[in-house]
Amino acid sequence: MKYEKYDFAKTEKKWQTIWxxxxxxxxxxxxxxxxxxxxxxxxxxSGQGLHVGHPRSYTALDIVAxxxxxxxxxxxxxxxxxxxxxxxxxxxxxxxxxxxIVTQKNVARFKQxxxxxxxSFDWSREINTTDPNYYKWTQWIFLQLFKKGLAYxxxxxVNWCTSCKCVLANEEVVGGVCERCGSPVIHKEKSQWMxxxxxxxxxxxxxxxxxxxxxxxKISQKNWIGRSTGAEVSFSTTAGDxxxxxxxxxxxxxxxxxxxxxxxxxxxxxxxxxxxxxxAVKAYQAEAAQKSDFERTEVAKDKTGVELKGVxxxxxxxxxxxxxxxxxxxxxxxxxxxxxxxxxxxxRDWDFAKKFNLPIIEVVKGGDVxxxxxxxxxxxxxxxxxxxxxxxVEEAKKAIVKWLEENKKGTPKVNYKLRDWVFSRQxxxxxxxxxxxxxxxxxxxxxxxELPLRLPEVDSYEPTDNGxxxxxxxxxxxxxxxxxxxxxxxxxxxxMPQWAGSSWYFLRYVDPHxxxxxxxxxxxxxxxxVDWYNGGMEHTTLHLLYSRFWxxxxxxxxxxxxxxxxxxxxxxGMILGENGEKMSKSRGNVVNPDDIIKEYGADTMRLYExxxxxxxxxxxxxxxxxxxxxxxIDRIWALQEILTDEEGYSKELESxxxxxxxxxxxxxxxxxxxxxxxxxxxxxxxxxAKGSIxxxxxxxxxxxxxxxxxxxxxxxxxxxxxGGMLNQQSWPTYDESKCVDAxxxxxxxxxxxxxxRLQMPVDITxxxxxxxxxxxEAVAALIAGKxxxxxxxxxxxLINLVVR
RNA sequence: GCGGGUAUGGCGGAAUGGCAGACGCACCAGAUUUAGGAUCUGGCGGGCAACCGUGCAGGUUCAAGUCCUGUUACCCGCACCA
Numbered sequence: 001m002k003y004e005k006y007d008f009a010k011t012e013k014k015w016q017t018i019w020x021x022x023x024x025x026x027x028x029x030x031x032x033x034x035x036x037x038x039x040x041x042x043x044x045x046s047g048q049g050l051h052v053g054h055p056r057s058y059t060a061l062d063i064v065a066x067x068x069x070x071x072x073x074x075x076x077x078x079x080x081x082x083x084x085x086x087x088x089x090x091x092x093x094x095x096x097x098x099x100x101i102v103t104q105k106n107v108a109r110f111k112q113x114x115x116x117x118x119x120s121f122d123w124s125r126e127i128n129t130t131d132p133n134y135y136k137w138t139q140w141i142f143l144q145l146f147k148k149g150l151a152y153x154x155x156x157x158v159n160w161c162t163s164c165k166c167v168l169a170n171e172e173v174v175g176g177v178c179e180r181c182g183s184p185v186i187h188k189e190k191s192q193w194m195x196x197x198x199x200x201x202x203x204x205x206x207x208x209x210x211x212x213x214x215x216x217x218k219i220s221q222k223n224w225i226g227r228s229t230g231a232e233v234s235f236s237t238t239a240g241d242x243x244x245x246x247x248x249x250x251x252x253x254x255x256x257x258x259x260x261x262x263x264x265x266x267x268x269x270x271x272x273x274x275x276x277x278x279x280a281v282k283a284y285q286a287e288a289a290q291k292s293d294f295e296r297t298e299v300a301k302d303k304t305g306v307e308l309k310g311v312x313x314x315x316x317x318x319x320x321x322x323x324x325x326x327x328x329x330x331x332x333x334x335x336x337x338x339x340x341x342x343x344x345x346x347x348r349d350w351d352f353a354k355k356f357n358l359p360i361i362e363v364v365k366g367g368d369v370x371x372x373x374x375x376x377x378x379x380x381x382x383x384x385x386x387x388x389x390x391x392x393v394e395e396a397k398k399a400i401v402k403w404l405e406e407n408k409k410g411t412p413k414v415n416y417k418l419r420d421w422v423f424s425r426q427x428x429x430x431x432x433x434x435x436x437x438x439x440x441x442x443x444x445x446x447x448x449x450e451l452p453l454r455l456p457e458v459d460s461y462e463p464t465d466n467g468x469x470x471x472x473x474x475x476x477x478x479x480x481x482x483x484x485x486x487x488x489x490x491x492x493x494x495x496m497p498q499w500a501g502s503s504w505y506f507l508r509y510v511d512p513h514x515x516x517x518x519x520x521x522x523x524x525x526x527x528x529x530v531d532w533y534n535g536g537m538e539h540t541t542l543h544l545l546y547s548r549f550w551x552x553x554x555x556x557x558x559x560x561x562x563x564x565x566x567x568x569x570x571x572x573g574m575i576l577g578e579n580g581e582k583m584s585k586s587r588g589n590v591v592n593p594d595d596i597i598k599e600y601g602a603d604t605m606r607l608y609e610x611x612x613x614x615x616x617x618x619x620x621x622x623x624x625x626x627x628x629x630x631x632x633i634d635r636i637w638a639l640q641e642i643l644t645d646e647e648g649y650s651k652e653l654e655s656x657x658x659x660x661x662x663x664x665x666x667x668x669x670x671x672x673x674x675x676x677x678x679x680x681x682x683x684x685x686x687x688x689a690k691g692s693i694x695x696x697x698x699x700x701x702x703x704x705x706x707x708x709x710x711x712x713x714x715x716x717x718x719x720x721x722x723g724g725m726l727n728q729q730s731w732p733t734y735d736e737s738k739c740v741d742a743x744x745x746x747x748x749x750x751x752x753x754x755x756x757r758l759q760m761p762v763d764i765t766x767x768x769x770x771x772x773x774x775x776x777e778a779v780a781a782l783i784a785g786k787x788x789x790x791x792x793x794x795x796x797x798l799i800n801l802v803v804r
Numbered sequence: 805g806c807g808g809g810u811a812u813g814g815c816g817g818a819a820u821g822g823c824a825g826a827c828g829c830a831c832c833a834g835a836u837u838u839a840g841g842a843u844c845u846g847g848c849g850g851g852c853a854a855c856c857g858u859g860c861a862g863g864u865u866c867a868a869g870u871c872c873u874g875u876u877a878c879c880c881g882c883a884c885c886a
Contacts, residue, residue: 215808219808220807220881223807223808223881224882226882228885228886230886246885246886247886260886303884329886330886331884331885333885334886342886346886347805348886415885415886417885537881538880538881541881541882611817611828612817613816613817614817618810618880619816620816622815622816624815624830625830627828628827628829631828634843638843674816674817675817675818675819675826675827677827677828678817678818678826678828679826682826685827688844745823747822747823749867751866751867752865752866752867754823757823790866791866792867798867800822800866800867801866
């Protein structure tokens with residue numbers, strides 16, 4: 001029978017409509033079934049529309065989700081919108097349109113684009129972080145953090161973007177400039193809401209052992225938290241006060257030849273009348289404060305500083321007086337803001353000592369401290385160190401810490417690079433902080449029954465020039481009665497950062513319409529944790545860390561029942577432009593998914609994105625290669641012309657089918673989508689070579705391909721009256737014993753060089769196989785007259801005869 | 805500087821230490837077609853060959869793209885964290 005050419009446009013539309021009408025992919029609330037929660041990062045609905053990078057992740061987990069449904073799981077695969085954010089707000093400011101309208105428009109476009117890809121999201125659970133019914137619970141979580149003392153307001157030095165006029169988190173400052181707009185970032189003193197993520201630092205490290213994340217994600221999380229162990233040591237000073245320092249190398253204490261404190265160190269004020277060169281110190285402080293992050297990183301290697309005249313430190317191990325400097329290479333935000341400098345064994349101290357002509361003492365043998373600092377901890381032996389002499393670095397660390405504790409000069413100490421999370425933004429398009437500021441009562445939480453605290457309508461979305469949120473200008477909204485004392489009070493006008501809404505969104509999906517709680521206990525207990533979470537490497541530090549922190553907090557207060565939100569985390573590589581560079585408007589190499597779907601169809605687009613290369617690695621787009629996937633689908637369609645009436649597998653293709661079922665099943669789990677598709681293509685080639693396909697074979701092939709190309713497979717299934725809808729069938733199984741062929745090709749090597757390839761029965765014995773190999777003409781000629789010193793036999797694969 | 809990653813045909817990429825280049829693109833030849841396109845069949849790392857080929861130099865092994873040591877280039881992240 002001759003079939004019309006496959007009409008993808010008509011067919012894809014047809015099935016997308018059917019799926020939507022029948023709610024085919026809605027997750028069931030039957031909590032007795034085995035569950036599977038698949039999650040992809042919800043997008044920010046930007047004005048540019050969907051990027052071809054988005055579907056790579058979405059299709060990958062769509063394949064897993066569809067496979068799991070065929071395997072009988074109750075699958076939750078949801079989608080939503082992370083819609084607060086600066087680009088929308090900036091667009092609103094420029095065009096005088098309410099950000100809500102802009103968001104609605106962008107969401108509609110994104111949704112239409114996602115639906116045209118045939119992704120099996122449960123749209124009945126769609127969420128939007130800007131929906132008051134959603135951010136009600138973002139605010140509620142914030143209040144719980146506040147009540148537990150984990151949200152607090154504090155004057156801090158913050159990163160200030162000179163163009164956005166907005167406070168940035170440390171994480172949003174990239175190379176000293178604003179991550180979003182590229183303008184220079186300067187330091188500014190401002191009172192900010194902070195979240196105490198540092199209280200969870202150790203648990204955020206330890207619990208990585210409980211989850212299945214790809215290794216590089218774990219490593220970058222650990223590096224970001226930056227745990228180090230060492231000691232705090234107390235140095236007395238000629239000013240009377242003890243100066244506390246932090247070091248990871250207490251073993252080098254005898255090599256400390258000077259000390260450095262941060263320009264912001266509080267002792268500088270305290271010692272003002274003892275320091276003889278206070279003018280020089282003040283000048284340096286002013287200079288350091290004025291430097292933007294950008295300038296600081298630019299001159300990172302060039303050390304500057306001023307020696308304090310009139311105050312000296314005293315090394316506790318030997319009582320020697322040493323000078324104290326101020327320098328901006330010591331940060332007030334880490335450790336105690338003061339260090340002992342050991343130029344012999346620390347590169348930064350060495351640079352500083354060379355510049356200021358300070359003595360360098362070798363206390364660990366193994367390098368040449370005149371040429372460079374010797375920082376190796378593993379091989380060195382202690383010298384010039386009194387009672388530590390002769391010990392290894394490891395032994396010396398233990399010995400000195402013991403000594404410090406006994407003499408009350410210091411204690412062991414763990415430090416983290418991680419800092420508390422600056423949670424305030426002086427912007428309009430974010431969740432309002434549910435806090436009222438009362439002169440009498442201080443910071444008072446908005447009563448929970450008044451949530452959500454809605455964003456008021458404002459006249460202008462622009463932040464004020466003094467850096468206040470546009471909400472500050474709305475006096476009717478700002479002036480309220482204190483819920484505590486009833487007196488006049490003001491609302492907090494800062495809003496939350498974009499990270500807030502995305503730090504718990506996976507919890508809302510399990511019960512998105514609940515107005516009594518962020519989700520019901522039953523739904524949370526059933527669905528959590530997320531079984532498989534896929535997203536970009538760019539979110540492995542911030543989003544992952546923040547959401548794990550919030551989840552742990554919710555666990556501690558009994559809202560969720562798992563200490564970790566995600567059981568498994570994987571990452572996809574970027575899709576690059578055809579020229580191998582990152583896709584961007586300015587480079588002119590952007591591919592629009594709409595164009596691809598229009599020209600080739602969603603199934604081809606999905607297949608191509610999965611076939612493009614190793615899922616975890618970046619891959620360049622190729623508009624030529626996509627044709628191969630289109631041809632594959634057309635050939636799958638054309639198999640209908642050579643379909644026979646037989647059920648089951650044909651003799652010739654039986655092992656081929658078992659092998660392919662195995663391969664595709666395993667490859668999907670390992671995210672090796674490209675080789676899964678290659679295996680199906682190879683199978684198709686074999687079917688075509690044979691010239692016919694049985695019904696049983698076709699059914700298996702369609703089931704295997706369905707998660708990748710859901711429309712065409714569903715259509716053929718219906719066309720051929722295979723019974724029911726394809727998505728209601730069962731995932732095919734394989735029989736390990738049938739994955740082998742009757743004969744195998746065995747390679748015969750002589751001393752490692754391939755000399756022959758022989759067909760052998762699969763169950764041949766070693767002796768028979770070796771005999772067969774030696775009978776081969778080419779092999780016989782080479783071994784004649786020589787001694788075989790070794791015979792290697794790898795069944796079904798290879799024989800190696802080593803001769804001398 | 806530190807941490808992570810990558811390097812294989814013309815291109816994207818395959819290879820539990822065991823046949824390097826699966827699968828696809830491009831290309832070449834043939835079939836079909838009035839022609840083009842589409843489709844189908846075959847070929848396709850280099851070399852006439854022996855052989856040589858996985859960034860480079862060594863090593864381990866009967867056997868190395870894969871393991872070890874060193875080295876180069878590129879990509880990503882962090883960047884004075886004591």
